[in-house]
Amino acid sequence: MNNTTKTFRLFISSTFSDFQKEREVLQTKIFPEISEYCSIKGYTFQPIDLRWGVSNEAQLDQKALDMCIKEVQSCKIHDYPNFLIMLGDRYGWIPLPNIIEKNEFELLLKNITSSNKEFLNSWYTVDKNQLPVSYILKQRENEYVDYIKWLEIENKLRDILQDAVSNSDLDNNIKNKYFISATESEAIEGILPYSNTTDYQKELLNLIPKLEQIDHKHIFGFFRKIKKETIKNNKYISNDYDKAQDFKQKLEEQLLKENTLNITTSQITADTLEEEYLQEFIFSIVKFIKKQVDKQIQNDTQNKYTALELEKLQQKYFLDKKIENFLGQENILNKIQEYMLNDISTPLIINGVSGIGKSSIIAKAIEDTSNISNKKIIYRFVGATPNSTTSKDLLSSILEELNIAIEDEKNDDMVNQLLTDMDKEENSFIAFSHKVHKEIMGLTDDIIIFIDAVDQITNDDQFLWLPNNLPSNVKIIVSALKDRDYKEDSKYFNTLKNKIPNFTEIEPYNKPIELLELLLYQQNRTLQEDQKEYFLNQYNQVKSPLYVYMAANQIIYWQSSDIVDNDITLSLSQKDIVKIFIKNLTSMHHHDKSLVQKVFGYIIASKDGLSEYEILELLNTDKEFIKTIAPDTWHTNTTQELPLVIWTRLYGHIKPFLSIKNQDNQELLYFFHREFVDVIKNQSNQQEEYENIIKATQQLIEKNQDKEFDSNRWGKLYALLLGEYFFKYKDEDKVKEFCKFISYGGYDENWLLLYIEEIQKTGFLLNLTNKLQKALSYRNIIYFTLKSLYKNSINWSYLYIQSAHNVASTLLKQNKIKESLAIEEENLIFVKKAISEPSLLLSVQPHIRKVIKNADITGLALYYWIDSQIKILFALSSCHLSLDNLKKAIELDKRALELSEHFYNLHKDNRFFWRNNYLIALGNLADSLYQNSELDKAIEFQEKCLDILENNYDFTTGYLIEDYARALNSLSIFLLDSNPIKSKKLLEQSHEILSKLFNQNPNRYSVQIHNINSNKISIGLDNKNNELNNLLIKFHEEYKDGSKNEAFKLLSAHIKIVKNEYDKDNGYWADKYVRILIIIGEVLSGDSNFEEASKYQEEAYFILSNNFTNNIENWADLYTKALNNLANTYTYLNKKNESYLLNRKNLDISTKLFQSDQQKWFKAYYYALENMASTYMMYGEFNQEKECRDKIEELESNPSFQLVADVIKNKSIDKRIKYFDYIFKGFLMLGIFFIFYFFIFQ
Template sequence: TSHGRHHVAHKQETKTGADDTLWALLAGDVTLACPPSDKIVRIFLSSTFTDTRHERNELMKEVFPRLRSWCQGQGYQFQVVDMRWGVRDEATDDHRTTDLCLREIERCTQISTGPCFVTLVSHKYGYRVFPREIVATEFDLLMNAISSEPAKELLKKWFRLDGNAVPPTYILQPISSQYPDFLSNEEAARKQAANQWWRDNEIMHEALSQAAVACLSKERAHALKESVTETEIRHGLLASKNLLERGLWFYRHIDHMDDVTPGQLSSRFKDFKGSETQNKESRELLENLKKEMEDKLPPDKILTYDVIWNKERGIDPETDKSHRDYISRLCTDFEKKLMGEIETAIKTRDQGLHVNPLLEEVTQHTRFAQEKCSSFYGRQNALERVREYLKGMSQCVHVIHGKSGSGKTSIVAMAAREALAIQHHKGGVILRFLGTTPDSTTVSSLLSSIICQLTAVKNRDMTFSEEDIPASMKERTDMFHELLEETASADFPVTLLLDSLDQLDPADNARQLTWLPTELPAHVKVIVSTLPEEQYEAFPKLQAIYEGKKSSFYEVPTLGDSDVSGILDQWLAASKRQLTPGQRSLVLSAFKQCPLPLFLKLSFDTACRWRSFMSPSDTVLQATVRDSINVMFSELETMHGKTFVSRALGYLTVSRGGLTETELEDVLSCDDDVLNDVYTYWTPPVRRLPPLLLVRLKADLGQYLVDRGADGVRVFFWYHRQFIEAAEQRYCNDLDTRLALHTSLSHFFAGTWANGNPKPYTDKSGKAGQANRNVGQQPLKFDHSFNLRKLNNLPFHSGLAQQREMLKKDCLLNFAFLQTKLQACGVRALLDDFSAARKAFPRDEDLKMVAETLQLSQDALQYDPKQLPSQILCRIVSPRKSLEAFLQQCRNCDDVYLMPNKQLLTPPGGQLVHSLAEHTGDVTGLAMTSDGKFVITCSEDRSICVIDVVEGKRVRKMEKVGRDPAHVHLCCNDSIIVTDPDDYIVAYTLNTGVLAWKVESETTRPQICFCGPGRSVMVLLEGQDISLYSAKTGQKFAAIDVPGGFKKDFDGYEPATGSERYAVATCGSQEVVVVVDVVEKKFVTKRRMRRDIRVHDDSDFSVEGLAISGDEKYVICANADDNDVHFLDIRTLETVKIYKGKQADFSEKFRVTPDGLHLYHPNRRAVRVWDLQKAQSASCLLHNNSITEVVTVDMRTFVTIADDRLIRIWDISRGLSEGKTTALEFRDAVVVAEGEKETTAAGGKKDEGVEEDEQAKNKNKKKIR
């Protein structure tokens, strides 16, 4: 289940009209325009540059933080784009500000809920800038209409013809190209360069304006002379009726402004700086603009403030009370008006179908597909294979595979369009780019999302919700399979497209693909893509499922020359660019050296910036993807500043899957290294990052950043794995840098500098101070939702930052945090936090104790999170002093909880470390890797689980392995898992869970064991001989004849064991022991076991316990009735010695530790361990249930399974109780050598925790098998 989010949030009636488009989107029509789906209020704040400084500063300090907090409470992000705040000069070296403003206005109108544009225009018309680019034909007309030769010379100097633009265009050159000191760090030099630019600019602007009036249309002439502010207002407010309804004008009217005389002060508030002709024209243009705004804007969208001019200070709230009152009134009105507009918009949005979270999910994937399709070219072979599959009769999944950057995702996006056409817009096309949204990252939420979408589309009804979907993965998978079968028909075909299976979170065995139907129902098609490498698991699994079906696999080939040329042409045409023949040849040659679509895209983006007039030394491409990315990063550092870029991209890269724009801006605003660097020329009145800087950086990174959903909000992150790796190496490569980045992020998510709390700083001059950074609040919960950003990011970053006190105080030893995260995200997410924390701080006893408490409580907390206080207080009964404050928080919690008057629950710190319920049937088999890191189990539920012993967490699950598997084995140096269902033996690879081989058996569940180096030989004991198989391939390579055959008298437990050289097994009702030599491939000996070895009743006895000693000298065996441990010479099976057992011992399922020093076995409700050198035994690990198997490799960590379906992981190095120093207390045993009478050694202490009468009572009961 995806916590904190449901796919279908409202029970809604089906609508018609506009909602028909939304239903078509849900049905998979990737050609439709998508409605806005993000919960964002994004305002563009437009104003002139110098006259609204006080207003914008006060809004920044007082109003925006409150609006942000209020919007968070509604579940929305609040963002303001003020491109002039914090910027000293409107002129930028590359003249791109206007273009960036218009791009941001468009973005605000597209994604904002409710208001999207606010203007503060007053008495100043503002900076009038001619276009950065003028089409050559128009430029020539203008030049011909200009009579001033000095103006013409200036225009020729500043504008250069770029023949690579389509159509050819004159480009305004950077200011620094003519006046290099414009970028100087020297104040005087920079000022002089700026003044020179302004003089040139004024002459050129006046000449172009006059020429435009003479030779261009009225509308075009106006566009060439209007100010940046008017351009913004026309695009963001006056462009449509819809925008007029979503805009606001806070109009400050200064009385008698017409009477104000020109001067340094007044020129900040009125256009006085240009020539009289220009100033007069500016005032006329402003009056026309304001009149148009008054005529078109609804009256309630204009708020007017009358202010009196102060001759000494203009507008100055610091010294003038009336101005202070005006600013206060403006802020109050701004907050109230915006809040009302936003509230109305949210209510309207919530009533529409488009607010449905399922549609939000579908929309995000549709937008992503549209981006990919827009730049797609060629790949006709791939698309033809897709068409053949979609039209054909195949019931297999179609697998698209290829290396990173080969173009798989684009092919899947195009396949969605093909499916839509082939289905004639009938049925459903369900598309997911895995890992790009929270609900496409885990297999559980993915299935839930697909089920909801398919049900909604089939029934044209949104009333089906996630609450109707079973929580367990097995039931959810069954529902998914049944739904496909029941839903699909000739009239309703279904196509499912899943890109990047390798991006699925491995939890719930996702990459083992047991949830994906292997044989598809009629009228169902499934297309998937994946990386081919084994570590991503999916591809080897698909190869095993569809072995021999080559047509089901399509490897994305290298692009052909014609495809490359065509793609380049299409991309250039879409960008309205072309290249010179030499430049084009350079791009195509470079691609041959690195034939990946990602490299072509990087090279194209570089070439797009090439002008026709550039010299060859300025048009260079790199040889690899990584080099191309590094050069891009280097250019960004040169353009935007190395400190700013390295920190911005560093924070993004170490983030947990991305940051929102507001988050990154806030974090950078708290980074004083960044602020000291960007405040090179001046320091803004509020110590924050000027928003323009981040907007410019994001614009330059373009499509290499991708928006995605995370924790219910829109974040942005790197588009491709290659960028993550390059940025990690460049910006986060050393430990100190990573610690600093994570520390800043942890303080942000902790809210350290929120709520007006000032952050200390030292500026560039060395002067110390402190300042409010106006960053967002970070409560655990908002009014209507959990703060998932804090819940998931704070423990992540504080652990990686080595901020132990913050991690404990604010997260993992903070009851409110634990309780909130448990409710929002579930117990597994909480355990993962503790797991990461314990890796960061392995010696912290407090974290260890609380982590173990939650591990022991996980089943109860999954069932009922409100048990948290009870579970903690009932388990931690003898706390360390440092935990007392945390326990007091538990006691003081608001929830009602049960508190018994005596201890009922297992405390942490004992031998039991994990208790896992991973199977739904009895657990029947157990094995452990030789390094002790993983334990393997099999169960009657037909599954095998691979469990991380340290984490206590399942990492892989193989399902449908066969009926009633009884044992599980590891072989081939722990790389292969083997199990034995009823009628065959089957093997899987440990690392991927892929089927390795399958061997049919002649009898029901034959005996098997493993021998040879690394357990590389499987010995199969059935029929007349003993067969030897390669454990790696499952191929039989030899047989050993056994005199009299190998006969089993019943289909039950028959022990068999192997060492490097020997295989030993029982047959004939477990009364005969057989030894074979697998190296020499020959029978060694066999012997019927007689009871006269021990006593003189001369009867047979069955062997339940069987093992081989570590030095391969002895067969060790025992009978569960008398429990004596017999050591038999492995070559002759003659008895060498006997360790006398106790009647209470239940000797079966023997195992010997890898070092050969200990023998151990389950002993009803405990584990019996023998020290083979000292002939001493002890019991440990007392259970409440009968143990069926036990395994260890180091005599410290034990894993047991019992008849309660739980897998228990123990650490016996811990004391059993206070005062006890050793986990195992051995007692001496009676040792009988062959031919001697019994002699008694010292000892006789009763076994710890095992009651004699209990065991005697059970003596004649059916043996545990």
């Protein structure tokens, strides 16, 4: 029985049309009350009535009974109550046998007349692919899709078969299948011990031996009798009356009297009964189900699993599923066992492409190891459970199983609330990783740890917790994806490979035929030799177990008479075979296309997956869709809900490719294989399905708006859907409309806070890991929502401003300076107003009431607003620096320092919170002053900052360590000319710290350091080779010493790393990448290697051409540089026409820019004129050359441009490597060290 989730699943069995009214009462009266009752107690109730809302019991594929039995089995593994039966005076529909063994069928033919024999053979055809060889009932096609026409055929076939069977010598057990109703078949499977124990029941009894003694005590039976004298037709009584009475009597004897209801009633009209009994019907069933539910909840409470026990159960369930049908893979399994026995101290990394069977191999290795080793074995499959999706949860669970407790560092209340979520999360995980590493190294017992699929971890992980060398008593095996088609997900393997030298790749699967035959055998199927050969030829193009599973799903329907390349085909790739599988759901299996699209689209849009209950709830919100897919042709669909049988048929076909994980007390269905996700998310209608599920979720939020946020998943789902939708489709108007649904919905304040918190957590995590475009999507969702809430109530002011600031900060990281600036300027005005107005000041209350009790609300509110003001001043300063407004930046930095210093000194006993702002303010002002040539003041502030940091940073916890390293860097630059010895010492000290930080988390620190103020140095981008952390410093030193070749090697290595980042996120990394391309082009040109230089310059030009078109203001400076450089290189390569065109283009653009802002664009315009003049001279166009020279002389004679013009004029083209930049009102920085860093990281 499944009590690891809080779901009750009740199968309803009965005959068909004679229980129409009872079914309606169940659906409209009883089940809604039970659903609400369970929901209040934190459980889900899911009734399974396959006969509700459909016109007949038969299915086109002739497998209705098979589907019913599978649903009974699914319910029986859930807690009681799981089966309810209603019986009347009809025995019910007797389905035709779908399969009749060949010997049996041919025996029956001997007892059939020639005409009937011919008729029977027209519907049953022999299939050698069935085991044993059998005759298969054809699917209903063409005219027989019409049920009325089919009914005539079905009745004739049944009569022929039953007559033949009655006159045969077949065993009675075999004869029964020709005479037993679907309802009695369900009772046989659903009630122990109603009849002979079925194969499935034997499996249940192996798990729970006492089931046979208790099962019947938890079944409810409703038995209805109609007075014969009132009968008006055969709707309620037919010629099988006696058989129906025997069935009722036998079943009633099995059930407890207290769990049955017997009633006698009369037929009033042809289609109705006297219905007074329905009140008792409602009362009895509601009472029974509630009693069963209460009993089970009490059992759950008494026998409640701990979180660890539940995790282990769910992990074991996943493992068992993965080793089903496992074959082959001996080589990799042997390597794993060899690792267990050898003296190698490093962890073992198993890697392979998608679909190669990594999880199954790990599962099998765990099983094998358990059979031969006495060591303690701990295993986790990432993503199999809610607590195995993040590194921290995963490792915490493993440590708990090892009886090791690791608690996070605790700060005081004020600190906990005022530290940013990003800082807390990042510092916490780094410190946590160190602790885990320490605990692993301290293990004394013999331990084996398996961790599968680290590529499915939802956070970035540098595996700081994983020791390079383990204690001799510990072995760790980790599996990871390595697949060129999934580069982003393969980054985890790349990180592990650079850390751990012991890794092995899974070879192509070498037992496809054996696996295919096993999968087919389990369904009593096989293949003919020519079909087998065809499969093998197709398989050899892919060679993965996933392909075999996908192919088996198609091959199971191949008949022995099907001809290769005519009747049957298989695709040549995993993605294509997935596409065919989805197509066949409609074309072969007759599922409604719109239903398939909705279900698949909804599951993919939900990201984490959906439960059956949620899928049905979402589908049922679309009443027009329900009318289309299930018109009222038989039952009046009073509930206007999807008939369950329609979903159940589809679920039966897709179930083999869905995984189940327990999350939020729900069994969530999701596609485990990436190929399904890729195919579905790229379907042309996916945006429409996204919008449909969003609208459906809106209805369900409204339906449940009187309930707590955490009582269901609709609020969480809506938050996730909006963030992902905005990220994928960028439809701002549509998203704002979706956000207004929340802000204008009148929801409880606590509900809204939890909803906002849900999105905020995701946005922070994405921003922290530098997934900036997606972070911006989630942060905008909060911003749009809070903006509307604020318009309705000032109580949301503070959170609104915080959301605006978060959006602006992400825009700033994306170099969208003016957009960020506009938002922050509005924020500053608002914050100043809030500080001065009591009503706005206290609008912070919804935020702090949630986290702090019994505090000075007014005082704390002031702290919140002051903190916001300081952070906004920081952001504004950064924006103005980026726009070359140095004077404004200094003004803002001074104001930020004034505020920070005041509160830092005011709270001498508790400086923790204000210290961060104070340090940032000191560092920012020092940087700004340095850029303004106020060197002495810059050094003074930077040394003050460094003094505080030296006394407070902590490398073990990570607290302030990054700030300390950056402060060392900055001061080293400030002292470069006045005190070069100290400068070098500080630089080396900083480098040592930063190297360790990069080795721990390059994804975090590469971007953080790229985005510091323009005078801070980045030490490196990745830890793939430790020496790369030193690249930029070494480049300066080597080049300064004249070691050009060595310097260029370092720079070439550097660009590979940046290119890798650019490929993953070209929106953010384009600026950095093209700057380095330009630098390398300059280096090569300076060494007269023009052919090689042109390759880098052409790539920079190509990238910048696209970006310049989309955003002229942000990219003009780099674009004109790229045009200028490439034109010059083309000149040296004698590509005169190309050079002419580029110079002409450069001059046209530079002229317009110069006209818009002469100070800012003087240099670009001057260079463009100079180069164009040289080009005209080369072509002999001397009049045009003279025009350019005249304009140059005019510029040089202008006093405003005198300094820069002189410098430009004196620079030799042979020394173009020594780039200079005119920054901040004519201040010119010379020397490649400054220029290189400013050029790349400004």
